[in-house]
Amino acid sequence: MYRWGNSRRFHSYTDAMRERYGSRIQKISVNAGFSCPNRDGTVGVGGCTFCDNAAFSPSYCHPEMSITDQINKGLAFVRRRYPRAALFVAYLQSFSNTWAPLDKLKDIYSEALAHPDISGMVIGTRPDCVDSEKLDYIASLAKDHYIKVEYGLESCYDATLKRINRGHDYKDSVKAIGMTAERGITTGAHLVFGLPGESRSQMLDQVHKINRLPIHTIKFHQLQIVKGTPMEREYAENPGDFKLFDLDEYVDFVTGFIARLRPDIAIERFAGEVPPAFNVGKRWEGVRSDRLIALVEKRLEQKQLHQGIFYL
Numbered sequence: 001m002y003r004w005g006n007s008r009r010f011h012s013y014t015d016a017m018r019e020r021y022g023s024r025i026q027k028i029s030v031n032a033g034f035s036c037p038n039r040d041g042t043v044g045v046g047g048c049t050f051c052d053n054a055a056f057s058p059s060y061c062h063p064e065m066s067i068t069d070q071i072n073k074g075l076a077f078v079r080r081r082y083p084r085a086a087l088f089v090a091y092l093q094s095f096s097n098t099w100a101p102l103d104k105l106k107d108i109y110s111e112a113l114a115h116p117d118i119s120g121m122v123i124g125t126r127p128d129c130v131d132s133e134k135l136d137y138i139a140s141l142a143k144d145h146y147i148k149v150e151y152g153l154e155s156c157y158d159a160t161l162k163r164i165n166r167g168h169d170y171k172d173s174v175k176a177i178g179m180t181a182e183r184g185i186t187t188g189a190h191l192v193f194g195l196p197g198e199s200r201s202q203m204l205d206q207v208h209k210i211n212r213l214p215i216h217t218i219k220f221h222q223l224q225i226v227k228g229t230p231m232e233r234e235y236a237e238n239p240g241d242f243k244l245f246d247l248d249e250y251v252d253f254v255t256g257f258i259a260r261l262r263p264d265i266a267i268e269r270f271a272g273e274v275p276p277a278f279n280v281g282k283r284w285e286g287v288r289s290d291r292l293i294a295l296v297e298k299r300l301e302q303k304q305l306h307q308g309i310f311y312l
């Protein structure tokens, strides 16, 4: 039995939610038609070099449909796939879902939360797309609903953020996360492993910065090269600058990261694959999340590690 109250060697977000709410929480993706300051000209126009939101969005998400219609479609899809799912939250995933005036955010968020089958909301956004007013409003929603704000950090290194044309720096991430967590909002972060110019030890060293953030959850992704993105061209020119992990090598890396990760941070995801039609880099041939979790657990056991064993 570990500190998070079960026999898993890492603090699983799915398990923590199940224990808290008595059921797995199933996310229903919604595309509310937001853009992002790194695409609309506010901080840039080309976007992050790896970005193609189409590669990450479920087929039932179309911004021309109302939020309610998207939720209904998503619920029908998810209920067929996971018949035992009982708790659903709207997942505002595409682009930057706090990037609009507060009144517009209120319209969108309240339509999602008014759906009778929706118990909460996960809001994905960039660290430079929040302010006190927006976060105060989100905190007010969090009094009666499960609300999580999830920030794409991608890297803790400014040199990397510059190279991938992220349009914000790590200081912005620290500030946004602090402002969110201090309002009592569940706060998540997202990191990508393998970004250009980062050595394996630099990737691993980020854990110490992550440990200092007041986050509650984290998601990891291995870098993938998505067709048609600026990164595809950069990769073709300088493949040696990138680290595209083999599956086994990634499991090894990620277990090292987990061993140093603060024990109270719940891990929501270890990796994810874009559909093969979009992926021009290394493929793991459809390794599903449950298989990946099993591989990580097994490797932790083989190495006699668990989350936070080397946390200082």
Ligand code: SF4
Binding pocket: 036, 037, 038, 039, 046, 047, 048, 051, 052, 053, 094, 095, 096, 126, 152
């Ligand atoms: S990854 Fe997110 S922040 Fe970057 S361009 Fe795409 S939508 Fe914008």
